[in-house]
Amino acid sequence: MYSGIxxxxxxxxxxxxxxxxxxxxxxxxxxxxLTTDPKPRLRWTSELHERFVDAVTQLGGPDKATPKTIxxxxxxxxxxxxxxxxxxxxFRLGKQSCKELTENSKxxxxxxxxxxxxxxxxxxxxxxxxxxxxxxxxxxALRVQMEVQRRLHEQLEVSSIKxxxxxxxxxxxxxKYLQSILEKxxxxxxxxxxxxxxxxxxxxxxxxxxxxxxxxCPPSVIPIPSLPEVAAYLENGFAPSIDSCLTSNNSPVNSxxxxxxxxxxxxxxxxxxxxxxxxxxxxxxx
Amino acid sequence: xKLPSSNINNIKQxxxxxxxxxxxxxxxxxxxxxxxxxxxxxxxxxSSEFHSSGVVFPEDQxxxxxxxxxxxxxxxxxxxxxxxxxxxxxxxxxxSSKSAAYPLDLPDLPPIHTEANAxxxxxxxxxxxxxxxxxxxxxxxxxMGQDDEDDENNNSNGNGFDFVDxxxxxxxxxxxxxxxxxxxILARLNQRLxxxxxxxxxxxxYYFKEALQSLLTGPTRPTQSSSSSEIVHSIKAFKTFSNVSxxxxxxxxxxxxxxxEAVDGAMIVHxxxxxxxxxxHWASFMKEIAEKAEVRKVHSPAVRITAVVPEEYETESxxxxxxxxxxxxGLKLRFDIEFVSFPTFEYLSFKSIKFIDGxxxxxxxxxxxxxxxxxxxINDLRRISPHVIVCVDGExxxxxxxxxxxxxxxxxxxxxxTLLESLEAANVGGGGGGSDWMRKIETFVLLPKITxxxxxxxxxxxSWREVFGRAGMRAMEMSQFAEFQADCLxxxxxxxxxxxxxxxxxxxxxxxxxxxxxTSAWRF
Numbered sequence: 001m002y003s004g005i006x007x008x009x010x011x012x013x014x015x016x017x018x019x020x021x022x023x024x025x026x027x028x029x030x031x032x033x034l035t036t037d038p039k040p041r042l043r044w045t046s047e048l049h050e051r052f053v054d055a056v057t058q059l060g061g062p063d064k065a066t067p068k069t070i071x072x073x074x075x076x077x078x079x080x081x082x083x084x085x086x087x088x089x090x091f092r093l094g095k096q097s098c099k100e101l102t103e104n105s106k107x108x109x110x111x112x113x114x115x116x117x118x119x120x121x122x123x124x125x126x127x128x129x130x131x132x133x134x135x136x137x138x139x140x141a142l143r144v145q146m147e148v149q150r151r152l153h154e155q156l157e158v159s160s161i162k163x164x165x166x167x168x169x170x171x172x173x174x175x176k177y178l179q180s181i182l183e184k185x186x187x188x189x190x191x192x193x194x195x196x197x198x199x200x201x202x203x204x205x206x207x208x209x210x211x212x213x214x215x216x217c218p219p220s221v222i223p224i225p226s227l228p229e230v231a232a233y234l235e236n237g238f239a240p241s242i243d244s245c246l247t248s249n250n251s252p253v254n255s256x257x258x259x260x261x262x263x264x265x266x267x268x269x270x271x272x273x274x275x276x277x278x279x280x281x282x283x284x285x286x
Numbered sequence: 287x288k289l290p291s292s293n294i295n296n297i298k299q300x301x302x303x304x305x306x307x308x309x310x311x312x313x314x315x316x317x318x319x320x321x322x323x324x325x326x327x328x329x330x331x332x333s334s335e336f337h338s339s340g341v342v343f344p345e346d347q348x349x350x351x352x353x354x355x356x357x358x359x360x361x362x363x364x365x366x367x368x369x370x371x372x373x374x375x376x377x378x379x380x381x382s383s384k385s386a387a388y389p390l391d392l393p394d395l396p397p398i399h400t401e402a403n404a405x406x407x408x409x410x411x412x413x414x415x416x417x418x419x420x421x422x423x424x425x426x427x428x429x430m431g432q433d434d435e436d437d438e439n440n441n442s443n444g445n446g447f448d449f450v451d452x453x454x455x456x457x458x459x460x461x462x463x464x465x466x467x468x469x470x471i472l473a474r475l476n477q478r479l480x481x482x483x484x485x486x487x488x489x490x491x492y493y494f495k496e497a498l499q500s501l502l503t504g505p506t507r508p509t510q511s512s513s514s515s516e517i518v519h520s521i522k523a524f525k526t527f528s529n530v531s532x533x534x535x536x537x538x539x540x541x542x543x544x545x546x547e548a549v550d551g552a553m554i555v556h557x558x559x560x561x562x563x564x565x566x567h568w569a570s571f572m573k574e575i576a577e578k579a580e581v582r583k584v585h586s587p588a589v590r591i592t593a594v595v596p597e598e599y600e601t602e603s604x605x606x607x608x609x610x611x612x613x614x615x616g617l618k619l620r621f622d623i624e625f626v627s628f629p630t631f632e633y634l635s636f637k638s639i640k641f642i643d644g645x646x647x648x649x650x651x652x653x654x655x656x657x658x659x660x661x662x663x664i665n666d667l668r669r670i671s672p673h674v675i676v677c678v679d680g681e682x683x684x685x686x687x688x689x690x691x692x693x694x695x696x697x698x699x700x701x702x703x704t705l706l707e708s709l710e711a712a713n714v715g716g717g718g719g720g721s722d723w724m725r726k727i728e729t730f731v732l733l734p735k736i737t738x739x740x741x742x743x744x745x746x747x748x749s750w751r752e753v754f755g756r757a758g759m760r761a762m763e764m765s766q767f768a769e770f771q772a773d774c775l776x777x778x779x780x781x782x783x784x785x786x787x788x789x790x791x792x793x794x795x796x797x798x799x800x801x802x803x804x805t806s807a808w809r810f
Contacts (some may be wrong), residue, residue: 163770170570177569189514
């Protein structure tokens with residue numbers, strides 16, 4: 001029956017009791033009941049409302065009907081466009097909120113809700129509650145709207161919490177990963193440093209030995225440590241901590257060219273061992 | 287664009303009207319050869335050829351052929367080749383490892399230029415031209431106005447624009463192969479920009495200077511494997527970067543979400559990653575896959591990653607492989623990862639990658655990939671039937687394609703000063719003690735990007751969006767979850783000033799309305 005969600009584009013007057021009447025002319029009309037407030041307002045009795053609804057239906061629904069055409073169709077004396085405009089707007093509002101309910105419901109609970117309220121407002125214009133006060137309909141429409149909004153808001157909050165949680169998990173996962181790859185990289189760096197420094201030291205020592213050989217000493221006197229022993233010295237000389245790599249802001253062992261303090265220490269040790277022939281036995285034995 | 291072959295004044299006119307290109311669109315090779323042919327040898331620097339005003343081409347060298355319009359396509363192919371040849375001669379080509387001093391023999395190919403907006407070369411024109419060139423550059427102007435305060439390294443107190451101007455001149459020298467002049471200006475600029483201090487634009491200029499310098503002095507990091515200590519530094523810097531700026535996480539998580547949604551329900555998930563970086567985004571991807579399977583009480587799918595990496599990426603590849611394996615084991619996920627080098631991929635296209643029947647494929651691209659290997663492989667993409675193709679674009683938006691190298695430098699300066707500014711804000715907002723970490727990020731995360739961009743920009747690859755469109759790909763809307771996620775991410779960040787915008791189907795992270803990185807999902 002209704003084409004879809006439409007915007008209410010009436011003349012700025014909202015669902016308020018903004019009808020105003022001329023106090024003089026309408027007192028006599030049997031259909032119109034005027035309030036006796038200081039501000040005389042039209043009371044939409046159920047009878048009047050039924051006529052209104054009939055007229056609207058006749059004209060093709062609240063979307064198609066205009067206040068002017070309704071006025072003509074209803075044929076009620078004393079009824080003005082102002083009355084009709086505001087009433088029509090409230091009527092449309094009531095219809096719209098029901099429509100929104102059925103369109104926007106994503107949750108089963110939401111649908112259930114709409115079905116409940118829907119039954120009480122959709123096409124129930126003919127079955128309006130006994131209370132004929134215009135205000136009731138408006139309040140109902142507003143209430144329904146607020147309910148819809150609350151549900152949507154809840155839905156958004158729930159998904160927002162879900163999103164936050166998933167985001168948190170993802171961020172943590174990436175953080176963990178980066179931490180662990182950093183540790184691996186540091187370890188690789190240290191290993192490389194050990195290897196290169198050790199190689200450096202060994203290379204230096206070998207070249208020094210070669211020089212000695214070339215100079216004077218007979219070959220048999222030169223203590224040549226076996227390879228495992230060199231390795232042992234290397235291992236003992238180094239106990240690099242990965243922590244220092246991770247926390248230091250300065251670059252760890254930069255390149256093979258730059259000697260780290262550990263490498264220098266090792267060299268000194270080895271030199272002490274190698275250059276002291278009297279300790280030769282120690283070397284061989286240990 | 288017809289250019290009269292007369293005097294300098296006309297050129298200036300053309301330039302200030304924003305229309306003509308300096309020196310026209312295509313030279314007669316002959317004229318270039320005749321005048322410029324002599325190698326810019328160290329002994330006889332040919333600087334006398336050039337006018338002091340900065341306009342590079344002397345009067346007698348104006349072009350006299352104007353049939354450039356139909357040659358644009360042709361020109362693009364040439365430009366690719368000639369940039370390659372220039373790089374080769376400078377010793378920067380991927381294959382060569384020696385650093386040649388200067389090219390001794392310039393090939394007679396026309397320089398790189400288009401009929402697009404020509405950035406002005408003199409300081410005066412530079413300012414007035416800014417508005418015409420690129421509305422976004424107004425912000426760069428604002429930056430430059432602020433630079434008057436920072437004088438420690440800036441000799442020219444009155445005019446902070448100078449270094450930008452110099453950079454543009456250097457770029458122009460590259461365009462015209464005036465290597466000698468480029469070095470002269472660079473040497474001068476080195477005096478002025480000795481360290482990355484000052485405001486964002488000045489620092490960006492410093493890094494661009496470094497990048498241009500590295501182009502001239504030979505290959506350094508781009509073609510050599512990174513050393514272990516460099517890797518440690520860059521991991522640390524990237525880790526800090528992730529913590530202080532939402533940029534990496536925004537692109538990672540948005541891309542992940544698009545891929546996760548596309549491959550949902552598969553028994554085998556196969557992702558082809560052209561820019562794996564450190565592999566961090568796959569950690570969160572796998573975590574999400576494992577979570578979902580657990581929640582649904584189903585078997586988790588197997589995850590296969592094929593990473594296309596530069597040749598010199600061995601050490602990093604090993605680290606990534608080990609680490610991702612460890613991660614997958616922790617999640618009890620069936621996992622496999624393969625690495626394919628760019629040259630192999632260029633040669634074999636998707637035949638270099640193993641595919642398994644029944645798997646769902648996702649492709650993760652990055653706009654810089656197109657600079658590296660062109661866009662031809664996109665045509666092959668259809669054959670492997672990917673469920674989604676995600677593209678992350680962290681480069682400045684270029685205007686008309688193709689563009690001057692100068693324009694690239696200008697766009698780049700503006701883009702990176704925006705980026706630096708956004709980083710700075712994190713510093714002020716209680717990001718931690720000292721600007722040391724910022725310097726590290728700039729050096730190990732941003733500078734490599736700038737260097738790569740500068741090096742690759744000579745290759746006039748057509749815009750990837752165009753290529754996608756021509757290949758018949760359509761953009762997919764990002765899901766609401768992805769949008770929510772991006773909003774959540776920004777809310778977590780301490781710094782105010784970031785926001786997410788939607789540009790058609792792309793989600794763009796902006797800093798004060800200036801785009802930083804965009805993510806989009808596509809399918810055939």
